[in-house]
Amino acid sequence: MSALAHYFEQEGLATTTIALVRPHAERIRPPRALWVPFELGRPLGVPNDPAFQRRVLRAALDLLRRPAGPVLEDYPEEAPEEARREEDEGGWACAISFAPPPGDPAAMTLAERFLDEVRQLEPWYGLGLERRGRTTVGASGLTVPEAARYIGAFLGAEPPASPRADIGAGLALKLACEDLRAYYFESALAQPGQGRATSDSISDWFWTETVAGEVFWALKEVCLKSGDPMMVAMGRYILVPRKQMKGVGDNPEFSGGSFGVAPR
Amino acid sequence: MARLERLPDFEREYLLGLPLPEFPTTAWVTPPDLARCRVAIVSTAGLQRRGDAPFAENSADYRVIPGDIGANDLVMSHISVNFDRSGFQQDLNIAFPLDRLKELAAEGVIASVADYHYAFMGATDPRQMESGARHVAGMMKVDQVNAVILVPV
Numbered sequence: 001m002s003a004l005a006h007y008f009e010q011e012g013l014a015t016t017t018i019a020l021v022r023p024h025a026e027r028i029r030p031p032r033a034l035w036v037p038f039e040l041g042r043p044l045g046v047p048n049d050p051a052f053q054r055r056v057l058r059a060a061l062d063l064l065r066r067p068a069g070p071v072l073e074d075y076p077e078e079a080p081e082e083a084r085r086e087e088d089e090g091g092w093a094c095a096i097s098f099a100p101p102p103g104d105p106a107a108m109t110l111a112e113r114f115l116d117e118v119r120q121l122e123p124w125y126g127l128g129l130e131r132r133g134r135t136t137v138g139a140s141g142l143t144v145p146e147a148a149r150y151i152g153a154f155l156g157a158e159p160p161a162s163p164r165a166d167i168g169a170g171l172a173l174k175l176a177c178e179d180l181r182a183y184y185f186e187s188a189l190a191q192p193g194q195g196r197a198t199s200d201s202i203s204d205w206f207w208t209e210t211v212a213g214e215v216f217w218a219l220k221e222v223c224l225k226s227g228d229p230m231m232v233a234m235g236r237y238i239l240v241p242r243k244q245m246k247g248v249g250d251n252p253e254f255s256g257g258s259f260g261v262a263p264r
Numbered sequence: 265m266a267r268l269e270r271l272p273d274f275e276r277e278y279l280l281g282l283p284l285p286e287f288p289t290t291a292w293v294t295p296p297d298l299a300r301c302r303v304a305i306v307s308t309a310g311l312q313r314r315g316d317a318p319f320a321e322n323s324a325d326y327r328v329i330p331g332d333i334g335a336n337d338l339v340m341s342h343i344s345v346n347f348d349r350s351g352f353q354q355d356l357n358i359a360f361p362l363d364r365l366k367e368l369a370a371e372g373v374i375a376s377v378a379d380y381h382y383a384f385m386g387a388t389d390p391r392q393m394e395s396g397a398r399h400v401a402g403m404m405k406v407d408q409v410n411a412v413i414l415v416p417v
Contacts, residue, residue: 001308001416003285003390008306011401014295017414023268027284030414031292037267043415047355057364057413058391061374064411070290081351082270136353139318151378171320175341178349185350191339199348225411230321238321247274253379258288 003170005030016063017057018043019072029070031062036075037082039199045079052077081142081198092201094209096124110215111152117211118148118180121187128190137182140164140175144183147176151215154222170230177216177239184212200243216240282408285391301411303369304378304404305329307385309352309359311416312344319385324392325359325398329381331362344387359417378409386416 001027009031009224016032019025020040025033038045054079056075063071101108101116108116129135140147142163143211154173154181162169184206188194207213216239223235235238268276295301310319312327316398318341329338338356340349351358362381369377382400384393404412 001386001390001414004306004308004384004393005288005412006287007394007397008401008404008414009291009293011398011405012293013404014293014301014410015283015412015414018292018416020416021268023280024282024284027286029287031290039348041347041417042358043417044358044361044364047351047358050357050367053357053361053364054367057361057368058373060413061301061303061368061411062299063303064295067294069292076384132354134334134338134356136313136339136349139312139339139341141315166317167320172316174343175318178341178345181382182349182353186353187348189354197350199350202350203348234320235355236344238343241274242278243272243346245314246272252377 002028002030002033005033014064016060018060022072022074025072031069032066032071034060034063034073034075034248038079039081041199042079045077046081052079067174090216091191092193092197094188094197094202094205095193096121098211107173110211110218111155113211114147114152114215115148118144118183121184124187124190125183131190132186135182137185137186138181140172140179142176144179146173147179149182150176152222154219155215159222159226168230170226170234173219173231174234174238177219180212181206184210203241203243207240265385265402269402273304277291277335286387294413295411298374298411299372301374302376302378302407302409303365303374303411303413304409305360305362305365305381305413306400306409307381307417309382309415310340310385310387311338311360311383312341313337314339322392323385324388324396325384326396327383329360329383330378331377333362342387342417352417355366359415361413361415365413374411376385378404378407380404380407 005017017030021031021034022035044056046052055196076175098120162172219237223231314337320344357363365377368374
């Protein structure tokens with residue numbers, strides 16, 4: 001992000017940058033940067049808190065008044081979720097309960113149990129969509145059932161072909177997985193008491209308590225055994241978060257990998 | 265979380281070990297008074313209009329986001345799995361503060377909000393984005409933009 005500021009400024013445009021990783025801003029030295037102490041993914045600090053977001057935005061824009069630079073300033077206010085995360089770690093439990101699948105669960109495949117779980121979340125997902133008036137599901141271009149079936153098919157004997165003519169099977173799988181994860185998260189965020197949830201607690205719920213999480217862990221192994229470099233990279237780095245793997249991919253020495261620069 | 269001391273060792277070491285571009289000098293443009301600034305947002309969150317081509321690994325190109333985009337028309341196809349998306353799922357302004365910027369324009373804090381904004385995908389080496397960034401700069405100037413806020417994810 002900070003590097004782009006150099007290019008824009010060289011082209012004659014004044015810039016101000018929000019920075020999430022302070023040492024990166026220190027090294028790259030963009031003209032004006034506001035370091036914020038928020039978690040990755042939340043540069044404005046707090047969702048659904050316009051006043052908080054405005055304070056952050058104003059602080060970043062106010063750097064445009066500085067007479068000279070480079071300027072790197074620290075934003076002083078913490079996001080309230082940080083305190084809650086430390087006080088209440090593990091205190092949130094997803095209230096969504098899943099009914100046992102029809103028939104004998106032991107006779108069902110993992111992919112079948114996954115599809116059943118996806119179906120059971122539909123009312124919660126619908127409620128969330130109605131309340132927020134938007135959904136972040138959809139980058140894959142597939143419907144949720146289509147995306148779930150496509151993911152599930154990778155657990156079978158033969159990997160399926162890409163459902164889209166314009167992208168390969170690996171990227172389609174990545175997008176389908178992110179759509180499903182968004183579907184689960186948006187469903188969980190629609191449940192009662194979601195205000196106490198932290199990003200970590202929702203993520204832990206997904207990866208440790210749902211059939212979807214079980215599917216994604218199984219998919220990771222499928223990807224690692226694939227002959228497709230995109231699939232292997234996905235299995236190593238971009239399917240399961242480092243926090244859940246408790247490390248960096250399958251290779252602690254990883255510092256570049258097939259992406260040139262390792263995906264953050 | 266972006267306080268490095270709060271991160272697990274492996275995460276901190278990973279972030280600190282990422283290769284970064286070097287810039288021996290820092291260009292500096294003095295903008296007009298803030299109240300006369302027309303501001304565009306440039307995001308590296310891999311944002312796209314619903315239906316646009318998704319970002320892929322090593323994508324160095326960009327997507328155009330019109331200033332009148334509907335909240336339900338913006339989705340994310342960033343390749344990384346290592347940042348929180350639940351904030352964006354609840355409120356797009358957490359990563360793309362378009363509504364907040366429009367409020368500041370309505371109050372006269374800034375002059376106006378650009379007609380178009382831009383998104384890159386931040387997992388790509390930023391040096392590969394240079395050509396796209398310079399192209400975007402040209403389009404922003406046509407849009408009369410004189411200040412840019414860059415928002416990472």
